[in-house]
């Protein structure tokens with residue numbers, strides 16, 4: 001089964017269910033459900049704040065990789081009003097909607113594994129919930145290292161997915177079915193890769209119980225509640241039915257072992 005990621009994401013981002021769940025925020029990630037987060041938008045804001053809160057000082061130049069519809073980019077802009085923000089994605093549709101949402105950032109169509117920027121262009125490279133898709137994650141991490149200035153920081157959230165996928169998962173969960181084989185690594189392999197590329201000060205938080213798990217609970221509740229609103233039936237009936245949505249979450253959970261919040265630094269060059 002060949003699934004194009006742009007085609008896979010387009011109906012998802014445009015669906016009434018997705019827009020309602022994320023409060024039209026431009027986000028599409030599992031969020032960080034702590035401190036009384038009641039909505040997906042709040043949880044996603046918390047996830048970004050958790051990542052950005054690790055930075056020692058406000059960055060000047062930030063690259064938001066795989067920016068979706070600009071929810072992440074908008075949060076970076078809110079937290080750092082003075083920063084020069086560049087955001088990339090492979091999807092022209094998502095990019096157009098992101099640019100409308102956050103007009104003060106620069107949006108470019110670009111593959112995360114072939115970053116068309118000079119070396120040392122950014123203080124921070126951020127990538128939320130997308131690196132497992134990239135062909136390959138390693139190529140992206142090497143590119144991120146190159147475009148970070150010495151002393152710059154990589155901030156990621158990423159999934160540790162256990163393979164091989166069974167036939168049901170391959171049919172039902174294109175998100176995982178499209179993953180290149182090289183991206184199925186365990187946590188030790190993930191940390192080793194960061195070290196081999198040259199990243200230092202690696203700090204990883206495992207957060208599946210604060211991200212994927214509560215997000216699934218909230219998303220399913222949201223999905224079932226749609227059926228109580230007859231005015232919404234025409235739109236909702238065009239979307240996957242609730243039992244299928246429940247199966248997506250359950251099957252994903254079988255394979256998604258860990259959800260990592262990663263911080264890593266490109267070391268400053270030694271003084272001569």
Ligand SMILES: C[S@@+](CC[C@H](N)C(=O)[O-])C[C@H]1O[C@@H](n2cnc3c(N)ncnc32)[C@H](O)[C@@H]1O
Pocket residue numbers: 005006009026027028029065066067068069071072088089090091094110111112113127128129130133134135
């Ligand atoms: C789960 S969404 C996350 C979006 C956003 N980071 C957020 O947290 O709301 C994954 C995103 O990865 C993007 N993507 C997938 N492969 C990509 C690639 N090779 N280069 C750039 N973006 C990519 C998709 O278009 C989609 O926007």
